[in-house]
Amino acid sequence: MARKNRNPVGKNVDPEAQKKKTRTLTLKSSDGQEFSISESAAVLSIAIENMVEDDCAGGVIPLPLVDGGTLARVITYLNKHAEDGASDEEKRKFDEEFVSGMEMGVLFDVVLAANYLDIRGLLREVRRRIADRMKNKSVEWVRKTFHIESDFTPEEEEQMKKEFAWAWEGVDSDVDD
Amino acid sequence: MAEYGNRNRYSHLPEAVIVHILVRLPAKSLTRFKCTCKNWAALIESSYFIENHFNHEDNKAKLLVYHYRPDLRQCIFTLYPDTTYSRYEEPNHLQFPNTVSVIGPVNSIFCVIDEHIEGIGLWNPAIREFRPLPAAGPDFLSEYCAYMDVFGFGFDPTSDDYKVVWIRRFMDPTSRSPTSSSLISLYSLRGDSWRHFRDSDFGIVVGNMSESKCNTYVNGVYYWLADDVRSRYYILGFDMRTEAFVEMDVPACITSLYVNLSLYYGDIAVLSLEVQEVGKSIDLWVRKEEGWVKQMAIGPFAFWDFSWPFGLWENGELVMETSFSDLVLLNPNTRELWNLHIRSEYGHTRMYSYKESLVSIKKGPMLRAVRANQTRQTG
Structure with a gap:
């Protein structure tokens, strides 16, 4: 199955694009919630676009790996980016605000959904935000957050801390998320 | 789980x-x-x-400037974190306690030469690595006085090796004039040693030459501006891959005495300062495959004066010193001008394009001792 390049939404006047704007799809989350979305917004997800091309359209598209809360957020993003006449600057601002209020746990859920649904712009935005939030965190915080158990011996760990002491300077406390 | x-x-x-x-x-x-x-x-x-x-x-590449700070009586590195140039930082990890000459960077690695050339080292500030190079020698040179020391630094992609080239001319102690032959020393990081040559070994005669105020290493070659016995400018390059020198003429019509080498979007470029009746202007020549191309003439500027173009920054902006010794950035297309809020004095000023890299220059880094085997990452 060949992947088509996404059409930029907005200035397109071909009848197929017009149809996509009016056609709606239903997305169903893992916990059974259903969401209506215009096809033109939904196909900003390459995974959904492929499902539509494979003729799952018309019916309900089940997304068993995305819960309702996360899907609602993703749909907000897709709708904004499919909006007619939204300028790049407007979208950039929206993206920034969209991720800025999210807790780390929410960012993780959204990055998983964006990865699964193959939404490149959202994926980039969320990865960047997660990196920005974790850059001053402690090693312990990272282990906890990413479900990692250390396989270094305490001696090895001590050795690294000593060797690269400068990298441990100015680390945030772990209290916020 | x-x-x-x-x-x-x-x-x-x-x-x-x-x-x-x-x-x-x-x-x-x-x-x-x-x-x-x-x-x-x-x-x-x-x-x-x-x-x-x-x-x-x-x-992203950031503008880094090395310059003299009169209040500290010391040279420091100033980093501009964004392209508004409205704020700058002087990060501790980018500073040296004494005055140094720094060239590069190549993959974010700099070559650092201390003021009296008693020590040379490679430096990756992002991971706080500094590696002193072994003493260059040769020993018999101690009785000779240095007349000229010029350095080049680059990467040889064919052997994955960083190389430093050091070109030296000396004063003959008896005749008290510069020696006719030059010593060329070549350091390779892989071999961690120096090799020595005469300029005649490469089939060249080294006259006067100088390093630019900005990086001039591109596509495996480090370039210097040199002048020949008739005091005409030409460009000398050292190819890190073939370990051979290459010579190149500057554009024939350049008559200015104020010439500097720089890079322009990955090509070697010549900046020449032209003094005209109406004011000073700068010609930018870029070396393309077909030869020299005059990319643009910037100016003439009637209302303000500048003394020296240091080099070109990422989007073709010029870094220049005004006649008041202020350092400014000029976009030649929009004529927009940013004051970098630092002074350029005592000839130490140099500019760099700085990006972080994790490339290690140390022998057997510590963590290699605890190298990972492919064990699980829980979850």
């Missing part, structure tokens, strides 16, 4: 997603996070990751 139950409110991320997050982190965070587990350490030290980190769109 069951053992974590619901106590951890964070979803498990697939490894591919984690890699794409980590690759956006600063070198300092990554150095710390190597301690997370052996898998992460192996990932962060892998050449694949190092390359992707270096080339990542979020790892």
